[in-house]
Amino acid sequence: MRALMFDSFAGPLRVETLSDPVPAPGGVVVQVGASGICRSDWHAWQGHDPDVVLPHVPGHELAGTVAAVGGGVTRWSVGDRVTVPFVNACGRCAQCAAGEHQVCARQTQPGFTHWGSLAEYVALDAADVNLVALPDGLDDTTAAALGCRYATAFRAVTQVARVRAGEWVAVHGCGGVGLSAVQIAAAAGARVVAVDVSPGALELARALGAEHAVDGAGDVPAAVVELTGGGAHVSLDALGAPVTCANSIRSLRPRGRHVQVGLLPPAQGRADVPMERVIALELGVLGSHGMAAHAYPELLGLIAAGRLDPRPLVTREIGLEQAAGALADVGREPGIAVVTRF
Ligand SMILES: [Zn+2]
Ligand SMILES: [Zn+2]
Numbered sequence: 001m002r003a004l005m006f007d008s009f010a011g012p013l014r015v016e017t018l019s020d021p022v023p024a025p026g027g028v029v030v031q032v033g034a035s036g037i038c039r040s041d042w043h044a045w046q047g048h049d050p051d052v053v054l055p056h057v058p059g060h061e062l063a064g065t066v067a068a069v070g071g072g073v074t075r076w077s078v079g080d081r082v083t084v085p086f087v088n089a090c091g092r093c094a095q096c097a098a099g100e101h102q103v104c105a106r107q108t109q110p111g112f113t114h115w116g117s118l119a120e121y122v123a124l125d126a127a128d129v130n131l132v133a134l135p136d137g138l139d140d141t142t143a144a145a146l147g148c149r150y151a152t153a154f155r156a157v158t159q160v161a162r163v164r165a166g167e168w169v170a171v172h173g174c175g176g177v178g179l180s181a182v183q184i185a186a187a188a189g190a191r192v193v194a195v196d197v198s199p200g201a202l203e204l205a206r207a208l209g210a211e212h213a214v215d216g217a218g219d220v221p222a223a224v225v226e227l228t229g230g231g232a233h234v235s236l237d238a239l240g241a242p243v244t245c246a247n248s249i250r251s252l253r254p255r256g257r258h259v260q261v262g263l264l265p266p267a268q269g270r271a272d273v274p275m276e277r278v279i280a281l282e283l284g285v286l287g288s289h290g291m292a293a294h295a296y297p298e299l300l301g302l303i304a305a306g307r308l309d310p311r312p313l314v315t316r317e318i319g320l321e322q323a324a325g326a327l328a329d330v331g332r333e334p335g336i337a338v339v340t341r342f
Contacts, residue, residue: 173239
């Protein structure tokens with residue numbers, strides 16, 4: 001198969017011909033139709049994820065067609081169109097038994113714990129637990145965003161923060177997951193303040209429903225508190241950086257909820273969380289880590305009904321040969337880049 005690979009952290013990214021994966025017992029191999037390029041792939045390449053073993057193929061936001069089925073798989077056949085959450089749960093641990101597959105104790109992650117989907121084929125574990133059937137009306141390119149950023153934002157806004165109509169929601173960082181959160185929060189009836197250092201990202205955030213756009217280079221907490229009449233009810237760090245994490249917590253009103261959505265690998269420095277505000281204002285500090293496969297029907301139903309629309313988030317369709325440049329420049333162009341030609 002053709003695949004984007006690297007054999008040293010932060011080293012050259014090359015398209016190489018590698019051996020095709022074979023399905024594990026209980027797993028499948030998917031022919032990748034589309035694979036998004038996400039900041040998490042950049043972290044894997046930079047060596048911020050201890051799970052990554054060299055040489056490595058990144059990629060975890062995928063949609064495609066089942067090409068081979070391992071022994072013991074009962075729900076899936078060759079030819080089925082599918083996507084998958086980036087956390088592939090085991091289906092058997094205590095967290096999985098409780099339905100909390102996104103924090104499975106024995107999870108695997110394509111593009112992190114094994115080779116990923118910036119390739120013609122990718123192996124996925126525990127297929128009966130993790131695959132999500134794609135409706136005919138949802139193309140692979142749009143569906144690729146659902147495996148990570150859009151689903152992660154959906155769960156962060158609706159299930160972790162439990163955003164209610166009329167609440168103020170601040171979104172810090174308007175890359176793929178942040179823009180998704182803007183659209184989902186606005187659709188839930190919330191009033192959204194988008195924060196980013198890029199004018200292009202803020203313009204897209206406004207088009208997706210943000211009521212206000214704030215320049216991330218200024219005094220962000222002061223601006224959010226001013227615009228919202230005392231602070232946001234919910235604030236998301238959708239970038240994952242010490243400064244956006246602290247700004248998010250400082251943007252909240254009393255009893256507000258911060259949700260950490262962007263990864264914060266310690267290699268980039270730990271966030272300085274103002275715990276004195278957490279206690280004095282009774283703030284909630286929450287984490288959100290993807291979304292279980294069994295939770296996708298609600299999201300797919302809202303998309304099918306036209307209540308949510310991930311399509312405008314995909315701003316670039318590229319070939320595998322352009323993936324290295326897009327990965328190195330992640331965050332530079334607004335919106336989501338998706339590899340659709342392998
Ligand atoms: Zn599990
Ligand atoms: Zn991702």
